[in-house]
Amino acid sequence: MSSITKALNETTNAQGGFLVPEEWSNQLLALVTTNTVFVPDLDMRKMATDVQYIPKSTSGTTAYWVGETGAVTESQPGFGQITLSAKKVASLVYASSEVLEDNNVELANGLVNDMARDIGIAIDSAIFAGTGAPWYGLRTTNSFTNAVDGGGNVGAIGADGTGSSITGGAITWQVISKAKTEVLKDNHVNADTSYWAPRTFGSLQLLTDGNARPIWNMETFGSPLLREGVLATVLGTRAKPSNTMPTNYSYGTTAALSGACSDNLVGISKQFAILGNRRNFIWKTDYFITGDYYAWQTTARMGFAVKYPDAYCMIRGITN
Secondary structure, eight states: OHHHHHHHTSOOOTTTOOOOOHHHHHHHHHHHHHTOSSGGGSEEEEOSSSEEEEEEEEEOOOOOOOOTTOOOOOOOOEEEEEEEEOEEEEEEEEEEHHHHHHOSSOHHHHHHHHHHHHHHHHHHHHHHHOBSSSOBOTTSTTTOSEEEETTOOBTOOOOTTTOTTOOOBOOOHHHHHHHHHHHHHTTOOOOOEEEEOHHHHHHHTTOBOTTSOBOEEEOOTTOGGGGGTOOEEETTEEEEEOTTSOSOBOOSSSTTTTTOBEEEEEEOTTTSEEEEEEEEEEEEEEEETTTTEEEEEEEEEEEEEESOGGGEEEEEEEOO
């Protein structure tokens, strides 16, 4: 971080500011990635233009049994496309000259880590709950096709914000199993990742299956999963808690359902969504002589889109 410290304490001109060298831009991107829950499980793409179209398979070929000299039935694969549109994420911090003179720690280290954390939170929030600005997230009803609610009802998509067809309830192992089954029914492999609001994550530890066996498998020290932010596996999925998953959704008028529910999900990593990188992080700093303070700003441009809507399943209306 010494190079960043040097850059942050240099007075820069008002026309362009100071750009962090490429190696530090990459380091900031790495820090942001470690401060997100969803990003490591997404299909990462480099965007060459502001809008990028990515082909995807929508249906496959079909094989048939035929008799001797019988005609072989023709089948054609189907294709669609995913649209990635670059959007800008930014963070801006001010600090007075007194702070620079009196701080007893490396200010650059603190700034870079704090800004990386805040940007990571902003990205995760948009990925999960985005409603069109900057993009439509995983939770919006036009993004997913599979859903199970807290009452164990399958296909309970409902309307965002009202959830008129959602039955709330506490998380159970049957609900998780049904969510995984919905993904399997759409000809995908077994869901390998799950994301949970922290309070629900705690409830998972107490769940047992029909034979009173715990479904929570705590990973031991040294497990490679721990380095990925996974604290346990739940019914074969790498379970990750995320503070960006709200717990104030309303799915009814009772105290337990009105503004007190969370939505969670299970999915297949690298299959349910794509994150495109249009431009890596750029860092700029400027000095304002009238107020005797410095400003630091970092920006990046990226795009997000659901890849296969049926490669994940929402678990909606969870009350614990």
